[in-house]
Amino acid sequence: MRHPAGRASGSVRVPWGDPSGSRRLPRMTEPIVVVGAALLNGGRLLAARRSAPPELAGRWELPGGKVEPGETPEQALVRELREELGVEAQPAERVPGEWPLRSDLVLRVWTARLLSGEPRPLEDHDELRWLTPDEVWDVEWLDQDVPAVMETVRLAWGREGSQAR
Numbered sequence: 001m002r003h004p005a006g007r008a009s010g011s012v013r014v015p016w017g018d019p020s021g022s023r024r025l026p027r028m029t030e031p032i033v034v035v036g037a038a039l040l041n042g043g044r045l046l047a048a049r050r051s052a053p054p055e056l057a058g059r060w061e062l063p064g065g066k067v068e069p070g071e072t073p074e075q076a077l078v079r080e081l082r083e084e085l086g087v088e089a090q091p092a093e094r095v096p097g098e099w100p101l102r103s104d105l106v107l108r109v110w111t112a113r114l115l116s117g118e119p120r121p122l123e124d125h126d127e128l129r130w131l132t133p134d135e136v137w138d139v140e141w142l143d144q145d146v147p148a149v150m151e152t153v154r155l156a157w158g159r160e161g162s163q164a165r
């Protein structure tokens with residue numbers, strides 16, 4: 001029996017129903033990288049509250065967005081912070097780890113330094129907060145961001161990212 005996927009994708013050969021007997025496996029697609037900025041200034045971390053889509057609205061995240069083709073994650077971070085917050089920032093250090101967001105998206109985080117401007121929620125967000133280490137768990141982060149924020153806290157402030165509020 002020929003699998004429907006075999007008909008749908010002309011260029012990818014599947015081992016079943018292939019008269020040439022090719023054993024090439026279907027190509028796996030790489031997830032799109034979403035770069036999150038752990039923007040730090042004066043010992044505080046910037047958190048942004050999403051305004052869309054409805055299933056994410058009201059929850060807090062690290063500002064950023066998808067890396068576009070031909071861009072490095074660091075370039076994407078600078079572009080996204082300019083677009084979303086109207087600031088100039090400089091990426092500093094990669095926060096170790098990566099966190100799946102959906103099957104096709106993965107979150108990677110860099111710390112970043114604010115170079116100029118005062119962040120304003122221009123796109124995708126309706127509120128911003130600069131959080132001290134003691135306030136970092138006062139906002140309701142997106143569930144998938146919690147481990148990323150824990151690692152960020154560890155790297156930036158050298159403490160355990162305990163979720164104790």
Ligand SMILES: Nc1nc2c([nH]c(=O)n2[C@H]2C[C@H](O)[C@@H](COP(=O)(O)OP(=O)(O)OP(=O)(O)O)O2)c(=O)[nH]1
Pocket residue numbers: 034035036056061062063064065066067101105107124142144145
């Ligand atoms: N920026 C950002 N997005 C996150 C985080 N956590 C999380 O689940 N996401 C999700 C929300 C979105 O589905 C996706 C990022 O898309 P986006 O809408 O912010 O990125 P973008 O500006 O490049 O989007 P687009 O409208 O151009 O497609 O990742 C996070 O900490 N930061």
